[in-house]
Each structure stands twice: as C-alpha cells, then as structure tokens.
Amino acid sequence: MGSRTALKRLYELESRRLYGIALRIVGRPEIAADVLQDAFLQVWQNAKNFDPERGAGGAWLTGIVRFRALDAVRKFGREIPSEDPTLGDEVFEPDVIERLDAEAEARALTRCLRRLDDRQRRCVVLAFVDGFSHAEIAERLAAPLGSVKSWVRRGLLALRSCLEA
C-alpha cells in the first residue's frame, strides 16, 4: 500500500466523523465539504505537528478539521446557529453521556465537566463543539463579553486541575 492508498483508507475510516464535525461548525454542506478536502490535503502535505508519542491520530485530525472549519466561519460567516436554548448543555443528555462514556478519557472528561459551573461548562462545549467565538457565546448566553472570557479561563483552570487529579 502506498501513502496514497493509506490516505484513502484513512479517509474511508474517518471522513464521516470529520465531516460531521465540520458541518456542525460551519452549518453548510458545501463549505463543510471544502473544509474536509482542505483538511485532508493539509494532512497529506504537512505532518510536522503530528507527534504519535503525544497523542492519538484521531485527536490530531479533529484539530485540523476544527481549525479549518473555524477559518471558514471567519471567512464566510455561518448559518445562524440553532436557537435551541439548551445548546451547549448536551453533555448531560443521557444518550450523549452514554456515547461519551465508552472510553476512560471520555469518562474523565464527563466527570470533570460536571464539576464546572453551568456557564463555564457551556462556554467550553460551545467553543469546542460548535466553534463559537467569545462574542457568539456571549450572545448565546446573554452575558457580557468580559464575563464569558473569565468563565472560559476559570473553566479551563478547573478542568485542568480536575483532569490531572
């Protein structure tokens, strides 16, 4: 198998997951498709930040797709995100907990997210999963920008110390 075949197999294995991540952030299928295409070309082109000793390939791929998607949102804007007021709270929906619960890493994260206060937790989830900026989170939570920035910072510190414990 040449490198190209390996990349194709990687695509077959990971494209649905990664396309879902991109689509969730950019909201538009044609832009999500461009994001995924650019992400795979980036993987092909430049592997210098992938360090197998420091983390699994899946997380690295997710990072590339998320950043590409965020760039696309900056460039093209995004679909108005759902008005669902519980957006960012889904870590507590039973089927989601079940999905996340499968692996030790996910269990630790769920446990530690539960310990954050609601606003801190929603900041982290809205940023990571939905690709929201500080300003978009502030709008969503109807809170001042400064408060959102501080919830993010405190949330990250609390999360770090819980995950390391």
Added chain:
Amino acid sequence: MIPEDRDALNVLAGEYVLGLLDPAEAREIEAARASNAALRSAIYFWQQRLHPLAALAPPAEPPSDLWSGIAARLDSVPQTGAARWWNRTSPWRWATAGMAALAVALLLYIALSPPSPSYIAMLYAPQEKQASWIATVGHDGLTIRTVAAINPPPGRAFELWAIAPGATPPQALGVIPPDGVLRLGALPSDVRPGTRLAITVEPPGGSPTERATGPVVFVGDVTKM
C-alpha cells in the same frame, strides 16, 4: 508573548485549542510551539483531553465525489516535514485508545512516512483483539514496535522469529531491546507475505539454541500493504 506562568500558559493553550484566540494570537502560538516544549505539551494536553467532546457532532455522509477531488489535488501538493518522528525510538503510546484509534494512527503512519513500507504485520497476544506490536517491512529493512507498552517477564527478553510458509524451521530475527523497538537494517529474505512473525520469551541474550525455548506470546502474519 507566551506566558511562563503555568496557569496562564495552560489557559492560553486551552483557548487556542478551543479556537477562541483571534487569528493574530493563534499565529503567535503556532510560531512559538516549535521552540517551546511547555506550550507544546499544554496544547497536546487539551487536544487529547477535550477530544471526546468531538463525538457530540453527529457523523454525516460527505458528498460522494469528495475523495476524488482530494485525490486529484494530491499531486500538486508537496509532502513536507513528515519524517521528523519516524525514527524515534520510544514505543508508541496510542494503543490504549482502542482499535479504531490504532487504525487511524497506523494509517497516518503509513501515509506520512516516506518511504512507505511494502509489508506490514500486526502481532497479537492469543485471544486479544488489539494488536500489541506492529512490524513494517520496506526496502530499508524491518522495524517492529510495541504499541501497547509491554515488557517481558523480569529477567527475560522478547525475541522475534520469522516462520516462512512451508515446513521451514523458525528463523531468529533478533532480541527486542527493552525500549520495545527492534530495527533490522538488512531485509530478512524469509520475510514476505505469508510469513508468520512470532515473539517468544527467552533468556536475556535470546535463545541459547537455534530454536525458541520459551512460550510464543505474540503472533501475526506479514501481509502486503
């Protein structure tokens, strides 16, 4: 300015991974990461630990012609910077993430590491579904690495054997060093598709005879890539 204070660095790396930094700040992080090990380590921490959240985005079917679009552009994109980690000696640490993650890592390894290996073998312990060792065979020889941080019993060593198809006796390939990586520069002639690789437990210097003396603990077949 990348902070030295640990908390401030962790927060900055977390904001970077969340995608909350503005483009100028993000570029500053990317410029600094190559030379700043603490920053790198903080970024990896968040990438890894927040990654389960990515499962909240439901998978979706990309357009069916997307791969052909990627394939058509591969030739115009030069591959750079791929080999930096290729020759490291420490065992991989990704095996704990499960079979799917291992497959992703393996494919990345193959896609990104020129020259591509010609053959590969995944070695399993009996009854185990997850590979414990990955051997790659190319024109530069054979390399086998543990992907599960396995150590031999105290005072013993792992030895690698090749069993070619047919009734040939196993050929000793070498004792695997304690760091879990064995490289053989010359390509053993017996190693080809269909050859079975096996690891046995032996005295520290390897089997004192031409045959294995200890139990076979991992086996796997060589297949074409």
